Amino acid sequence: MMYFTPLKTAVILGLCVLGTILCIPNLFPSPAPWLPWRQVHLGLDLRGGSYLLLEVDMKAVVKERLDSMVDGVRQALRPGSIFYQALDAQPDQNRILLKLRDSTKLDAALAAIRPLIAAEGPTGTPEFDLASTPDGTIVLTLSPVALNARARGAVQQSIEIVRRRIDETGVVDPQITQQGETRIVVQLPGISDPNRIKELLGKTAHMTFQLVDETANANAGGTPPPGVDFLPMQDNPGQKIAVRRRIDVDGGDLTDARAGNNPQTGEWVVNFTFNSIGSRRFADVTRTNVNHRFAIVLDGKAISAPVIREPITGGRGQISGSFTAASANDLAVLLRAGALPAPLTVVEERSVGPELGADSIRAGAISLAVGFILVIGFMATFYGLFGWFANVCLVVNLVLMLGIMSLLQATLTLPGMAGILLTLGMAVDANILINERIREEQRLGRPPLSALEHGFTRAYNTIFDSNVAAFLAHVMLFIFGSGPVRGFAVTITVGIATSMFTAWMLTRLLVSHWYVARRPQLLPV
Amino acid sequence: MFMRPTFRLVRDNTKIQFMRGRIMGLVVSAILSTASVILFFYPGLNLGIDFSGGIVMEVRTPGPADFGQIRTALAAEHIPEQGVQQFGDPSEVLIRLGAQPSEAAVQQAVTRVRTALEKAVSGVKVLRTDAVGASVSAELFRNGLLALGISLLMILVYIWFRFEWQFAVGAVVTLILDITKAIGFLAITRIEFDLVMVAAILTILGYSTNDKVVVYDRVRENLRKYKTLPLRDLIDLSINETLNRTLGTSMTVFLASLPLALFGGESISGFAWVMLFGIVVGTSSSIFIAAPILLFLGEKRLRRESAPAPAPAVRS
Secondary structure, three states, X not given: OOOOOHHHHHHHHHHHHHHHHHHHHHOOOOOOOOOOOOOOEEOHHHHOEEEEEEEEOHHHHHHHHHHHHHHHHHHHHOOOOOOEEEEEEEHXXXXXXXXXXXXXXXXXXXXXXXXXXXXXXXXXXXXXXXXXXXXXXXEEEEOHHHHHHHHHHHHHHHHHHHHHHHHHOOOOOOEEEEEOOOEEEEEEEOOOOOHHHHHHHOOOOOEEEEEEOOOOOHHHOOOOOOOEEEEEEOOOOOOEEEEEOOOOEEHHHEEEEEEEEOOOOOOEEEEEEEOHHHHHHHHHHHHHOOOOEEEEEEOOEEEEOOEOOOOOOOOEEEEEEEEOHHHHHHHHHHHHXXXXXXXXXXXXEEEEOHHHHXXXXXXXXXXXXXXXXXXXXXXXXXXHHHHHHHHHHHHHHHHHHHHHHHHOOOEEOHHHHHHHHHHHHHHHHHHHHHHHHHHHHHHOOOOHHHHHXXXXXXXXXHHHHHHHHHHHHHHXXXXXXXXXXXXXHHHHHHHHHHHHHHHHHHHHHHHHHHHHHHOOOOOOO | OOOOOOOOOOOOOOOOOHHHHHHHHHHHHHXXXXXXXXXXXXXXXXXXXXXXXXXXXXXXXXXXXXXXXHHHHHHOOOOOHHHEEEEOEEEEEEEEEOOOOOHHHHHHHHHHHHHHHHHHOOOXXXXXXXXXXXHHHHHHHHHHHHHHHHHXXXXXXXXXHHOOHHHHHHHHHHHHHHHHHHHHHHHHHOOOEOHHHHHHHHHHXXXXXXXXXHHHHXXXXXXXXXXXXXXXXXXXXXXXXHHHHHHHHHHHHHHHHHHHHHHOOHHHHHHHHHHHHHHHHHHHHHHHHHHHHHHHHHXXXXXXXXXXXXXXXXXX
16 A cells, blocks of 8 residues: 555656646647647636627528428429419428318329428438328428428538638637537637627528519508518618519529729629529529619618619629628628528627736636635644645646646636635545544554555545545536536536545655655654 | 644544534524525525526726716616616626516617717726526526536435435435525525526535535444444544544635635625535534434434344254
8 A cells, every 4th residue: 555666656756747748838829830739728707708609590490491392382383273272381380381272182282292392301301291181281391300400400500600700800719619409609709899790690691682573562561462572671671672582593602792892983882703503593684684673682671672784694793782881891791601591699698808807817816826825824734744745735736637627628717716726625635534544543553654554545435435426516517507617617527536646646655755764653643 | 843733623532422412403404494495585596697687797987987977878778776886896887787578688788788888988898798688597597406406316326325325315415404504695695696606506515515425434434343332422433533624624625715705806706605604504514414314314224234133043
């Protein structure tokens, strides 16, 4: 128990040295890019920044899918002259309801619809479940599997778009991660007012080019004719415009968008370029619709509806519509980054300014220093030399904790700093247990070496049992906690592990070397 | 000072008869915990926005804050007067807004308050903004409770496996009594109950368990060592033997938490005060609650189990 082979000694000391080396990257920035330079990150509450929790609107994802399916069904039924009383998407129940006018055409209708659901579906299985009743009612239900796949896809795609949009703003080192099934965490170091980012993320930026129905009067009120929507104008929402539902060209086919000035009028515009598919479609539509109006629709609002003067074949175009420099630039950013598959809502926001962060670091550092001195003083006073063994271990423990946290690239938060301090207070518990036990064994009349042996062995069981219980509580905190609280759980769990190592291995090593050197008749515990 | 200990917390070989006060201890603890449960319902906890939803903004004005001006400016945004308070420094103001009807409304309110402030006070700096929507706050609350419940369950199972069930039940009952008192403390002091407080309560849970396990461990050891000693004396002996350690560890954790309470700043000092309270409660409950419960539960059973099995009857 008290004898260490040279190899064992080397391993224990080696681990301590390794811990120290792992701490070095925290002291200064990486000197060379090829060096593995793992540091502890400061949490947003310490360095200032914003944390946004975004929720992907799954209802909108479902609604969009159902709407496009309704369009598909409408087109599939047209050639066979199958008429219906009702064809509605019911997003609340994830289904489409179709009621035929003539129930004898049920088989024909089913035959027309079946290819639609067979062809679709990212999971390989049909995306919709088809059910019908003899009275001519057909129900298309989005299957749960397909729904999940679509939700996953929507969140993944949203993350990608969010990243591109944030990158455009030049925020350094943003972190964008998924949380749960439908949420996205955005962390923006150094940004204490995330308003602009929130504005950029608050738009889906789905842009489409649709023909204007010039026969319908949108401002007279009433219901729009089939296949037409009355959309508000962007800069004057009271004014409406009749737009055909059919999407001629989609903003997804844009390859570039830049804000610029129109040289003639001097007003701000957004210039865009299509990819080859977009160019071709744009050319086709403009060729066949010269002298008709073409609406540019963004998120359900018409930005403008210019008259097509001549076919546009070059795949380039321009959007004008009373922009300012900032709004033209924002639109260009949004178009370049692409459309979000569904709207995002900010459900939680936490932003901390750099001043408060600095205050917190100072408060944490002072507490840490004072607490450290108090604990060391206590151990020295109440345990003498053996207290100093514990104090050496305490310092090593701190170094090892920082080393492991650097290796994990863990985040240090203000509660995390509190966690470090508490860990130091609890870490000496193992040493107190050992010291008390050795003292007890010696008082029972054992000679020094035997007292040490028994003391360490017996204390070990207690240390193990008492630490596992505390360890479990903090693992739970990590699993169920969020944000800074998780940082607290990380520091404590790491601290419990390192303190068991220092108390059990390092203290024993120190005591054993001291004993061999001094051979005392009585242990000073 | 580098050799022998300067002081001892308690002298060796104390023979305090803790079990004589067991009824007293349990009664006092039960009264305190009952009072805490009542306090939990009335007046209830001062829920922070993590759990209630809403907005908190901390702002710093260039000079001492003109509260009248800020209140007038924010009254236009429907923020009641008591929602604007001094926070630490005279130049720091805390603005609070309760839960909003929807997530979108929360975001709009943040923007409105910010704009109104910047218009009213020139050079104002927003130090911190926390805005939590209703769905998230409900979820955070549920997760906090879940973490607490599962931790208790795991502690129960772990101690049951390593010891006997009497130990596990004793520990968990004591822990529940400890936690209710911590909640009573939060209700009286009006310290804001937020996510960090859940962390504090779980830390108290971990610390308190640790403390109980050390005493129980000694009881288990002595059960093997002294086969005939009555359980009551055996528990007293075990507590006395571990007294220096029990008090020593509470002292170090107490000393480590104290600077956090004094210098840790507004956001962490509440956490630290709850910790300090929890340390005192957790330490005393190891002696006065956990051990007596063990005595009640195990008076017959623990002794019988560890006594040597009776010799098999010899057939004549």
